[in-house]
Every structure is written in structure tokens, then in C-alpha cells.
Amino acid sequence: MDLTCTPEEEEFRARLRTWLAGVLPALPPKPSPHDWPARRAYDLGWQRMLYDAGYAGLHWPVDAGGRGATPTQHLIYLEETEKAGAPYVGANFVGLLHAGPTIASEGTPGQRARWLPPVLRGEEVWCQGFSEPDAGSDLAALRTRAWRDGDDYVVSGSKIWTSHAEVADWCELLVRTDPDAPRHRGITWLAMPMDAPGITVRPLRTLAGSTEFAEVFLDEVRVPVANRVGAENDGWRVTMVTLSYERGTAFVGEVVACRRVLSGIAGEARKNGRWDDAVLRRRLGRLNAEFRALWRLTQWNVSEAQSTGGVPGAGGSVFKLRYSHARQELFDAAAEVLGPESLDLGREWTLDRLSSLSYTIAAGTSQIQRNIVAERILGLPKGR
Numbered sequence: 001m002d003l004t005c006t007p008e009e010e011e012f013r014a015r016l017r018t019w020l021a022g023v024l025p026a027l028p029p030k031p032s033p034h035d036w037p038a039r040r041a042y043d044l045g046w047q048r049m050l051y052d053a054g055y056a057g058l059h060w061p062v063d064a065g066g067r068g069a070t071p072t073q074h075l076i077y078l079e080e081t082e083k084a085g086a087p088y089v090g091a092n093f094v095g096l097l098h099a100g101p102t103i104a105s106e107g108t109p110g111q112r113a114r115w116l117p118p119v120l121r122g123e124e125v126w127c128q129g130f131s132e133p134d135a136g137s138d139l140a141a142l143r144t145r146a147w148r149d150g151d152d153y154v155v156s157g158s159k160i161w162t163s164h165a166e167v168a169d170w171c172e173l174l175v176r177t178d179p180d181a182p183r184h185r186g187i188t189w190l191a192m193p194m195d196a197p198g199i200t201v202r203p204l205r206t207l208a209g210s211t212e213f214a215e216v217f218l219d220e221v222r223v224p225v226a227n228r229v230g231a232e233n234d235g236w237r238v239t240m241v242t243l244s245y246e247r248g249t250a251f252v253g254e255v256v257a258c259r260r261v262l263s264g265i266a267g268e269a270r271k272n273g274r275w276d277d278a279v280l281r282r283r284l285g286r287l288n289a290e291f292r293a294l295w296r297l298t299q300w301n302v303s304e305a306q307s308t309g310g311v312p313g314a315g316g317s318v319f320k321l322r323y324s325h326a327r328q329e330l331f332d333a334a335a336e337v338l339g340p341e342s343l344d345l346g347r348e349w350t351l352d353r354l355s356s357l358s359y360t361i362a363a364g365t366s367q368i369q370r371n372i373v374a375e376r377i378l379g380l381p382k383g384r
Contacts, residue, residue, distance in 0.1 A: 005072060013076045019053055020084040027087070033210060036091075040125060040167040043090035047122030056120040057100070064104035065116045075299060082256035091164050095119040095126035099172040099191075102242045106189075106230050115170070115191065127168035129159040129192070129216060130239070139174070140183040140236065144218065146175035146190070152222040153177070153190060158215065165201045165214035168194045172242065173223075178233050187235035189242075191227040198222075207354045209345070255298055255323065258330055259291045261349065265330075269337045283333055290326045294319065321369040324360045331356045 005013070027046070031038035050056040059074040060066020069077070089096050100119045103111055118124040135141040144157025155175055165171070171192040178186030194201075198221040203211040230238040266284055269275040297319050331353035335342035342350055374380040 005076070009070065009072050009076060012073050013080060016055070016077060016080050017084070019055075020080065020086060023049060023053075024084060024086060030087075036164075036167050036211065040091045043087065043092050044122040044125070046087040047089075047092050047096075047120075051121050056122075057096070057116075060101070060104055060116075060120075064100075064112055065120050066104075071299070078253045079256055082253055082260065088253075091125050091167055092119070092122070094128045094163055094168075094172065095124065095170075098128060098242050099126045099170070102172070102189075102238065103191075103229060105241055106238050110226075111191075111229065124169040125164060125167055126170045126172060127165040127194070127214075127216075128163045129165075129171045129173040131159060131161045133158060133160045133215075139239070140187070142174055142176060142187065144173075144175050145179065146177050146188060146223070148177075148225070149222075151225050153188075153225060153228070155190070155192070155218050155221045155223055158217045160215050161204070161213045162201075162216045164212060165194070165216050166203050166211065170194060171216070174235055174239060177235075181233060184236045186233050187239070188232050189229045189235040189238040190223050191229060192221065192223045193227075196221050196223065207357070209351075210355075254327075255291060255294050258327060259288075259295070261334070261352070262287055262291060262330060265334050265337050265349070272337070272339075274337050274339075280333075280336065283336075287326065287330055287333060290322075290329075294323055294326060297322075317369040324369075328356045328360065 028042070031042050033039070047056060054067065055077065057064070057066035058069045058077050059071070060068070062068040096119060100116055103115050107115070115124075119126070129144075130139060130142075132142050132144060134143065142157075144155065144159065146153040146155045148154075153175065155173070157175070159173075162171070171194055173190045173192045175188050175190055176186055177188040180186070192199075198219040200217040200219070202215040202217070204213045204215060205211055206213065262284065266275070269277075269280060269284070274280055331349060334349040335353055338347065338349065341347050342353070344350060375382055
């Protein structure tokens with residue numbers, strides 16, 4: 001892993017900083033976190049600005065509409081946009097960080113031409129239809145059924161925790177196309193249009209009050225066979241590509257954000273007198289070391305993905321496992337510094353603390369990540 005910045009990469013950093021300094025002050029105010037149509041419009045507007053400036057899909061392959069940036073340029077982009085306080089991907093999360101990279105890796109030329117440009121231009125939003133009510137963390141236990149009828153699949157079943165379903169145009173959907181096959185076979189990855197007849201979306205309100213997740217009910221929804229990514233019954237392998245991106249690179253920008261939050265927590269402790277507590281200072285110092293190490297691991301994972309064709313490896317599970325817990329510890333420390341104010345939902349970091357509870361579940365539970373690390377990295381035998 002060579003992290004030395006070339007003169008061209010330093011020039012890229014300077015050019016990006018200049019562009020951010022010019023555009024961020026002119027952005028409209030962020031909409032209410034509870035107004036998802038307005039949030040969708042805001043997020044798509046920012047994505048369009050990135051596209052027009054040449055920063056959309058920076059690290060995507062050129063033939064997928066990206067710029068084919070080096071790993072270092074990608075990390076520079078993440079660092080500088082986060083430090084400048086640029087908008088997060090928001091409603092574009094699934095399309096830009098999950099579905100898009102999967103289609104870039106596994107899709108046909110026609111599928112790449114149809115679905116990737118609208119994601120990069122900020123024209124279409126994707127949601128993720130993986131989890132099911134009765135499957136828990138066992139994704140292979142999914143029961144949403146799809147059967148062939150001419151040029152269509154007919155899909156019936158339900159999904160839960162479907163990210164951004166209420167504002168999405170497309171859904172990356174996992175279905176069971178062969179109920180008699182072993183659990184990890186007989187699964188197919190489909191791109192489902194969210195305006196198809198037979199789809200019912202019921203938003204779910206989280207502990208933090210957000211409705212970014214939803215239940216989705218599918219009643220004989222027709223999805224063209226042409227919308228299948230990968231071969232029929234090969235969806236588990238395609239899904240592993242999706243999850244590799246979700247665990248390996250989708251969270252990397254958040255590490256920079258956490259380091260910025262940590263500095264804010266330390267500043268608050270100095271103001272309210274908590275900084276005199278040696279135990280607290282030691283806790284914050286350990287977290288600082290933790291996030292610095294996670295950033296180095298991020299750099300290693302991104303570099304490895306670049307050298308192996310762009311798909312992150314099992315090292316993403318190491319990152320996801322430790323990051324999930326470190327994020328929870330970070331906002332627990334914030335609550336310790338804030339004291340009774342940490343119960344105020346309008347106070348900075350309070351909602352982040354509530355949302356951090358989900359990180360050890362989202363994108364595969366910590367138990368699942370430990371299994372992956374044990375079996376695929378350490379070579380330990382599978383548990384019985």
C-alpha cells in the first residue's frame with residue numbers, strides 16, 4: 001500500500017478544496033430530516049452538482065461512467081468533502097455505494113448504460129430489498145418468491161428495513177427462484193422498478209424518529225427478466241459483491257466524520273469542565289487512536305480493492321466489525337460529556353447516539369462479521 005501523494009494528487013486536493021469553498025456557501029438550507037421528498041430533492045441536487053463538476057462516481061471505472069480515480073484520490077475526496085462539511089450522500093446511499101458498484105461489476109453493458117448514468121447524474125434513487133421479517137440476520141433464509149412467466153418474473157413476499165423505499169425509483173431485490181435448491185442457491189438479484197403494480201410501501205419509524213426504512217409488500221409484482229443482474233439462481237454470489245461494497249467502502253467517509261465529532265466532544269469537555277476528568281481524557285485519547293487506526297485500515301481496504309479489480313475483500317468485515325462498536329463508544333462518550341443534556345433530542349450528537357445503536361446490526365450483524373473473519377481470514381473451521 002503506497003499512500004504517498006503524487007504532485008498530481010496534491011493538485012487534485014487543492015482543486016477540490018477550491019471548488020468546495022466556492023459551492024458550499026451557496027447551497028440552500030438542509031430540509032427537515034422528516035421531509036423525505038425534500039431530502040430526496042436536496043440530495044439529488046447535490047449529486048447533480050458533483051456530476052457537473054466531474055466528481056460523481058470518482059472511483060468508479062471509466063467504462064461505468066466514473067473517472068477511474070486512484071485509491072488515494074478517492075480517499076482525498078472523502079477527507080476533503082467531510083472536512084468541508086459537504087452534504088452526505090443521503091438518499092443516494094444505496095445507488096451510489098451498493099447497487100451502482102454491483103451493477104458496474106456484474107451487470108451487462110446494457111444494464112450499466114441504463115442504470116448507472118442516472119445514479120451519477122442525481123436522477124434516480126435506489127433502495128435495498130434484502131432483509132425479511134422472518135429471516136433475521138440469516139439472509140439465506142429469505143422467502144420472497146419469484147417465478148418465471150414468459151419474459152417476466154412474478155414476485156410475491158415482503159421485505160423489511162428497506163432503506164429509502166418511500167422515495168426510491170428502483171430496488172435492489174433478492175428473491176428465491178428455486179425453493180428446492182440449497183439455502184445459498186436458488187437466489188436471484190433483481191432490479192425492481194418501485195412504481196410497478198403490486199408494491200405497497202409502509203414506512204417504519206426508528207428510535208430516532210426517522211422513516212428512512214420501510215416495510216415493502218410485494219403482491220405478484222412483474223419484473224422483467226432483463227432486470228436480472230447475474231444468472232438466475234446465482235444471486236448469492238452477486239449479493240456477496242453488494243455486501244463487500246457495503247461493508248468494505250460504503251462507510252469510509254464516516255470515519256472522517258467520527259474524527260471530526262471526536263474533536264467536537266473534546267472541545268465541549270474543555271468548555272463544561274469535564275476535561276479535568278483523567279479517565280474521560282484517557283477514553284477520548286483511546287478513541288482518537290481507534291479512529292486513526294480505522295482510517296489506516298480504510299486506506300488498506302480501498303487499495304486492496306483497487307488491486308483486485310475493484311471489489312472489496314473480506315477485510316471489509318474487519319473494518320465493519322470494529323467501526324460499528326467504535327461508533328457506539330464515540331457517542332457514549334458524547335453522552336458522558338453532555339450529561340443530562342444528552343437526553344435532549346435537539347442537542348447535537350443525541351440523535352447520532354440513537355442511530356449508532358443500529359450499526360452493529362446494519363450491513364450484517366457483528367456476529368456475522370466475526371464468522372466471516374474467523375472462516376475467511378483466519379481459516380478456522382465453521383461452527384456447528
